[in-house]
Amino acid sequence: MEKLKIAYIIPRFHPFKGGAEQNTEALALRACKDGHSVTVLTTNERFRNEKLPKIENYKGIKIIRMNAFIKAPLYAGFYPELFWHLRKNNYDIIHCSGIGFLWREICLRLNKKKNTLYVCTPHGPFMALNDTQGIRGLAKKYYTKKLRKFLNNLYDIFVQVNPKQEKWMSEEYNISKEKIVLIPNGIDKEYIAPKIYSEKFKRKPVITYIGRLANYKGVHFVLEALYKIKKSKVKVPPFEFWVMGRSQGDYTSYLQNLIKKFSLEDEVKLIFSPTDEKRDEILFKHSHIHILPSKWEATGIVLLEAMAKGNALISTKQNEMHDLIIQEGVNGFTYNYDDVNKLKKILIELLNNPKLCIEMSEKNLEKVKNFTWEASYELYKNQVISKAKI
Secondary structure: OOEEEEEEEEEOOOOOOHHHHHHHHHHHHHHHHHOOOEEEEOOOOOOOOOOOOEEEEEEOOEEEEEOOOOOOOOOOOOOOOOHHHHHHHHEEEEEEEOOOOHHHHHHHHHHOOOOOOEEEEEEOOOOOOOOOOOOOOOHHHHHHHHOOOOHHHHOOOOOOOOOHHHHHHHHHHHHOOOHHEOOOEEOOOOOOOOOHHHHHHOOOOOEEEOOOOOOOHHHHHHHHHHHHHHHHHOOOOOOOOEEOOOOHHHHHHHHHHHHOOOOOOOOOEEOOOOOHHHHHHHHHHOOOOEEEEOOOOOHHHHHHHHHHOOOOEEOOOEEEEEEOOOOOOOEEEEEOOOOOHHHHHHHHHOOOOHHHHHHHHHHHHHHHHHHHHHHHHHHHHHOHHHHOOO
């Protein structure tokens, strides 16, 4: 295959570790290993208040961080340098993460080039959720109408990361089904532990959450369920809930206030922006149960990571991959977002049944082998890279 110039455009990239960031990084790294010239165009938002370099070589990927003039450079992000970069540079493939990023879509439309293959992985969640309240609801309602008119003409290929996304992509955004390809998310096969760390099951059970500290992630409902368990007459062993994520203003304060209100100071640990090594150690050596309580997820890559380190799973049914990842009662449990009473019952069952946790953990070490980036990249080569105009 002839070597190509590929650009990935994403508002946040390494060292950020959200699902979209991991998806982009996994594909970009493998494209580099195949000999392609890979550039990631992103913003200069900081991860741990560190000053990140303007241009960085990261494992062969050239990262260009552009100055964002709006402090939250996501959907409302404005970074003028993107326009001039796309005007001056030619790429064989431009692959974008997400839809509804107004400034990026303006830049792409005004600089569209005939010989470039334009690819988009919509991900979500904002443009995939049915938010109707407040400014976000108004923005989504208004801009969705605009997106319906030009998205299908802007991009040549749309990547869905699970089979259910095609429905909302086509119905809500008028994306042609003929342009949609399926390339699932995954994890590195080397990440999978050879066996569970059995010593952790001799200690106090630990429930973990890893992800953004944002309202739609539903961590507050987990706190409410734990509070209900504590005040109920049902006996459970002493437990802890470790919440790991990047502190995000108002929602972090909200969680801290709930912890005090529910008297959960002894049970809940907030671990802000853990290193990859710390996160992996916790999942492998401490965590018994991993929970993803989100209002919406395309895959929830962290569920795969938790499986790979030997955890029983709990997820909302609003994770679009839940039925492919979780076999009810066999390797985990599911419930509907905000159904606190159902979540309470699930937690009680797992906390009181360590043998079931161990059985689920062992099953997950095997099941996760079906979800690797190596398999995903083969699909990516065949369905995306091979379509570039040389």
